[in-house]
Amino acid sequence: MALSLFAVGSVSLAALLPSACETGGIGDPCIPEEEYFGSFSGFQVSQENIESRSFQCETRICLVNHFQGRVSCPLGQPNPADVGRLCTSMGDACDSDKEACTVSDTFGNNCDDATPCPDGFECDVNGFCRCTDDSPCPTNYFCDNDREGATNQCVLAVCHDEENCQDANATPEQNAGKVCCLPGTFTPVGTGVCGECAEKGFRNAKNSVYCSCRCGVAEGQPEDDNFNFCECPDGFECAEVRPNLGLGDEQLTGKYCVKKDDPIISNGKIDPAAAATECGSVQGQTGTGCEGNPI
Incomplete structure (x- = not known):
């Protein structure tokens, strides 16, 4: 920016x-x-x-x-894409047993008869744009549609251990080696900071x-x-x-x-x-x- x-x-x-x-x-x-x-x-x-x-x-x-x-x-933190933390599906294996692919961000549009979805997406009955394998998801996002409980939306996901979030009130030594998370949550940030x-x-x-x-x-x-x-x-x-x-x-x-x-x-x-x-x-x-x- x-x-x-x-x-x-x-x-x-x-x-x-x-x-x-x-x-x-x-x-x-x-x-x-x-x-x-x-x-x-x-x-x-x-x-x-x-x-x-x-x-x-x-x-x-x-x-x-x-x-x-x-x-x-x-x-x-470094960009997860540069350090091997980026997931290409929710079923990807992570380097550590404590880590699992975790959704960081969701890309999606609301839709209805008056507001159609962009090309490559379909309007779901619940009013959001549903993706497929061929949908043009943003860079580093993928269509989450191949698992039980899938959102059927483009997601940004990274390998993440929820006990490894930085704390704004902690010392640099306490935060060393930890990653960025959304404030007050265990949800990881999916980009470099x-x-x-x-x-x-x-x-x-x-x-x-x-x-x-x-x-x-x-x-x-x-x-x-x-x-x-x-x-x-x-x-x-x-x-x-x-x-x-x-x-x-x-x-x-x-x-x-x-x-x-x-x-x-x-x-x-x-x-x-x-x-x-x-x-x-x-x-x-x-x-x-x-x-x-x-x-």
Whole structure:
């Protein structure tokens, strides 16, 4: 992923007004919604993300302020396809007796008379697109249709030991050798994930992913008297996180409460170009697409 100007669900003014002015909970940790998908490879330090409907935050805003990886998987992991963990059917044998092919993600569309399935899929009586051996499943997915209890959908599956999941609250030593799983579950992540950046540059999860609130419009934009902006509490600064480039929801652009000591704040704005230089040493997965220096 390159520059992130997406948000999880657009938000209406009415949806934000009841909670936008609240400052309680700003700075509390949150797990972005994307991390509940097994095919999500994590955030890049060059991007920001503003989740506007987070039930983990009193303000409903979970801010990802130039963070690398997954909050729920501090060390990241290599791509299962590169280390022999990828399954091509649910009956594949795994290297360890403790491992079994486990579904990480399902690819499927809902269908009905008005919404037909893509070519190569059939509309099941239960309202989903049913695959066959000839269906064009995404790369590394296969049609789960050859076993009892098959889902008849394209799935991404990997060899997995459910006791081998990383814990966001564990030490690097405790997480060493373990893999990424969906938050609060034993479901494995089916793609490569970068390790998170060092604490020193504020690009680790604690300092760059937290509950926030919108405190002002983007630079150059007229004031919005109808929006209930918040006041930032002690320890936070109102800084522009997302300029208004005419893309996406305008009410997600502008200034947010960010941690005051964050080194990528420059002249009241977040400087995306400075984020990569602050990644520092990475305890975990590095390599192509990852910033930071391996330890």
